[in-house]
Amino acid sequence: xxxxxxxxxxxxxxxxxxxxxxxxxxxxxxxxxxxxxxxxxxxxxxxxxxxxxxxxxxxxxxxxxxxxxxxxxxxxxxxxxxxxxxxxxxxxxxxxxxxxxxxxxxxxxxxxxxxxxxxxxxxxxxxxxxxxxxxxxxxxxxxxxxxxxxxxxxxxxxxxxxxxxxxxxxxxxxxxxxxxxxxxxxxxxxxxxx
Numbered sequence: 346x347x348x349x350x351x352x353x354x355x356x357x358x359x360x361x362x363x364x365x366x367x368x369x370x371x372x373x374x375x376x377x378x379x380x381x382x383x384x385x386x387x388x389x390x391x392x393x394x395x396x397x398x399x400x401x402x403x404x405x406x407x408x409x410x411x412x413x414x415x416x417x418x419x420x421x422x423x424x425x426x427x428x429x430x431x432x433x434x435x436x437x438x439x440x441x442x443x444x445x446x447x448x449x450x451x452x453x454x455x456x457x458x459x460x461x462x463x464x465x466x467x468x469x470x471x472x473x474x475x476x477x478x479x480x481x482x483x484x485x486x487x488x489x490x491x492x493x494x495x496x497x498x499x500x501x502x503x504x505x506x507x508x509x510x511x512x513x514x515x516x517x518x519x520x521x522x523x524x525x526x527x528x529x530x531x532x533x534x535x536x537x538x539x
Contacts, residue, residue, distance in 0.1 A: 416457040435461035
């Protein structure tokens with residue numbers, strides 16, 4: 346299937362059927378984008394960061410970290426999908442996730458319907474700057490608080506914040522911190538690529 350523009354909204358059920366049929370996909374501004382498989386270096390970087398973050402958030406009971414988890418943007422009735430995202434990694438604070446589970450009794454049978462606090466995208470060799478920039482703009486518009494763009498080829502991390510106009514770049518030898526999203530978290534950038 347090639348990219349297409351949606352002519353009508355999808356219900357949650359239609360979205361799930363489309364995802365089952367076509368595989369991993371995103372819906373951004375009405376456009377269906379089928380996701381390509383990741384190269385192993387990409388997967389390795391995601392796994393490394395997941396292990397580091399999972400250990401940290403579990404020890405401090407801060408929330409949950411998930412890899413390649415789709416989240417959808419429902420309309421106010423939560424019956425229609427306005428958009429969907431498939432970041433490489435997400436973090437959701439414990440209180441927000443607990444509230445979501447309490448207020449969504451059938452949460453196990455639906456895609457995740459909450460905007461994460463942190464989104465991580467790992468740049469693959471074939472990713473264009475425009476595609477990455479579009480994703481950042483989309484995540485910020487969705488309300489994501491903190492976005493990490495990890496570039497293994499250039500061994501750096503670019504951090505975008507909801508409350509800040511310009512990104513901050515962390516290079517190989519610098520410490521990446523979690524700011525207010527992940528208080529007291531830090532990791533040397535080079536550790537993400539080992």
